[in-house]
Amino acid sequence: MEDNILEIINLSRSYGKFKLSDVNIVLPRGYIMGFVGANGAGKTTTIKLIMNMIRRDSGEINVFGKDNIKYEMQIKDKIGYVSEQPVFYDDLTVDWTAHFAKKFYSNWDDTIFTGLLKRFNIDKTKKINQLSKGMKMKTALALALSHRPELLILDEPTSGLDPIVRDELLEILMEFIQDEKRGVFFSSHITSDIEKIADYVTLIDNGEIVLSEEKEDILNRWKLVRGDHRELKGLKEDLIGLRLSKTYFEALIKDIDAFEKKHDTSSLVVDTANLDDILLHLARREN
Amino acid sequence: MFIPISNSDPRPLYEQISEGIKNKILKGELLPGDALPSIRQLAQDLKISVITTKRAYFELEQQKLIITRPGKGSFIANYDVNEMASLNLLEIEHQIKGVVAYAKRTGVLRKDLEDIFYKILKEEY
CATH class of the missing domain: 1.10.287 (Helix Hairpins)
Known part of the structure; x- marks a missing residue:
């Protein structure tokens, strides 16, 4: 059996009207998984469930092969977690924040922290409220990496950040998994970041997992098709999120090979779909 | 080792990489015994996913153009x-x-x- 760093099995949790249902996700060691979905799709809820910050209704979560509630302390000692809005004391300096954080971890290494601050150009004598948004994220990342975690969980780390900071983050993540024992699980609605470096992509929509596979397989199979209105006949049941414009239609298909076997595509345009295209057409399906 | 990959190329990334390396072998830029960067190094270098470079190397192994020795890395094979x-x-x-x-x-x-x-x-x- 393959060694999975994160395993989510039939996870469910309801919140008033919102329901996260039957979530299944598997991340093998050594890889990066991007967790994609629109705002409110259930990304943060899933992550909070992994971190045992909220209770699950049913299902199972295993981190490093161990139940995340039963072995919570042991597991969290090896998780680096960056939340959507990192909780800091605004009046504390970066140095004091680290001083406070390190007490929770058995493997804290000051040289890692100092090295990362230097690399990020962060002055550790600065107070948290003197830092820019990008600096805050980088501080949170430095804190999350300094106890030598094996699994890094990042909730929307790139949202609201400029391309330069986002690129720095991607670089850090790639460095992190040079050690094949580690893994990264990060959520984002900026799909271009995920499309670059993620090995696996999990797409969540309205509390349900739409797909969770190797990124390359997804991008090789899911395609956009365009064509003249009169070509539509007979295709409709295989089209997702059909959009009709005046002169043509555009839709998503989930398996180009099956589609080409079933239909004559010679007068259609088959185009690559990126993760944004997939999200958009899936969202349109519901309306 | 520069491997030309392009987002506007319709071929999948792993194919661009494996063919890029194959071309270097065909041209004699890479010779039998030459070491290739590790799968993870190459992914980091090109800022692409590990699975992509892994698949590219796998293709080359299938074609017997490279060999991978566990713990040692990948090398250009003594091809025929x-x-x-x-x-x-x-x-x-x-x-x-x-x-x-x-x-x-x-x-x-x-x-x-x-x-x-x-x-x-x-x-x-």
């Missing part, structure tokens, strides 16, 4: 010269097919295509 030559011919066939498809698509006549081909052969080869 005849096999390389036939691979090269395959590549040429592939490229000519592309040109013919383009000619067909743009309505160029078979006769004109032949004329161009022989003219170039005469001038360049």
Whole structure:
């Protein structure tokens, strides 16, 4: 059996009207998984469930092969977690924040922290409220990496950040998994970041997992098709999120090979779909 | 080792990488025994996913162009010269097919295509 760093099995949790249902996700060691979905799709809820910050209704979560509630302390000692809005004391300096954080971890290494601050150009004598948004994220990342975690969980780390900071983050993540024992699980609605470096992509929509596979397989199979209105006949049941414009239609298909076997595509345009295209057409399906 | 990959290339990334390396072998830029960067290093370097580079190397292993020794890394294999030559011919066939498809698509006549081909052969080869 393959060694999975994160395993989510039939996870469910309801919140008033919102329901996260039957979530299944598997991340093998050594890889990066991007967790994609629109705002409110259930990304943060899933992550909070992994971190045992909220209770699950049913299902199972295993981190490093161990139940995340039963072995919570042991597991969290090896998780680096960056939340959507990192909780800091605004009046504390970066140095004091680290001083406070390190007490929770058995493997804290000051040289890692100092090295990362230097690399990020962060002055550790600065107070948290003197830092820019990008600096805050980088501080949170430095804190999350300094106890030598094996699994890094990042909730929307790139949202609201400029391309330069986002690129720095991607670089850090790639460095992190040079050690094949580690893994990264990060959520984002900026799909271009995920499309670059993620090995696996999990797409969540309205509390349900739409797909969770190797990124390359997804991008090789899911395609956009365009064509003249009169070509539509007979295709409709295989089209997702059909959009009709005046002169043509555009839709998503989930398996180009099956589609080409079933239909004559010679007068259609088959185009690559990126993760944004997939999200958009899936969202349109519901309306 | 520069491997040209492009977002506007319709081929999947792993294929661009494996063919990029294959081309370097065909051209003699990479020789038997030469070490390749590790799968993870190459992914980091190109800022692409590990699975992509892994698949590229897997393709090359299947074609017996590289060998991977666990814990040591990947190396250019002692490939068979005849096999390389036939691979090269395959590549040429592939490229000519592309040109013919383009000619067909743009309505160029078979006769004109032949004329161009022989003219170039005469001038360049």
